[in-house]
Amino acid sequence: MSNTNNRSESQGSQRSSQIPQSSRKTQSPQKSHDSQQSQQSQESRRPRPMEVLREARAQLAELTGMTAETVSSFERTEEGWSLEVEVLELERVPDTMSLMGSYQVELDSEGQLTGYRRVRRYERGRADSRGGR
Incomplete structure (x- = not known):
């Protein structure tokens, strides 16, 4: 024991x-x-790039009341994100005559829109005149 x-x-x-x-x-x-x-x-x-794209389109559409159709450029900056978004400004028939706007959109690092401005306006059916230069 x-x-x-x-x-x-x-x-x-x-x-x-x-x-x-x-x-x-x-x-x-x-x-x-x-x-x-x-x-x-x-x-x-820190949002993922696809989340930033979706959120930027949604925020721009909400602010402008116009349909954000595509994102033609997208890059990370020191302050956050910079995008160029193509927006349907005026719908016409035929669709190729609709007026489009290209907007420069700035977002902070969290993906919140901090500013935007239209950089050009064009008809949907027209070739880009900037490409020939």
Whole structure:
């Protein structure tokens, strides 16, 4: 029986000596987990390019009341994003005579529209005169 008591005591001392090790083990993964969560939250705040495109079109359409049809250029800038969006300004029949507008759209790093301006206006059926220069 004294053997059994010794085993219990030695197991108890092994358990107590293991506690600091196991708590150290849980602290390391916890710190790692916290840094992963921090990175994920930073990434979750930064929208993906396709989300930026969709959101920019939706915001521009809401502000102007016109249909944003396509995005003809898209780039990341120091301040956020810069896009050129083609908008249907005046629908005509036949469709090739509809008036289109090309808008420069600026967004912040979170994908929120900060400004826009029309850079040109053209008929849908016309070739781009800028391409010949």
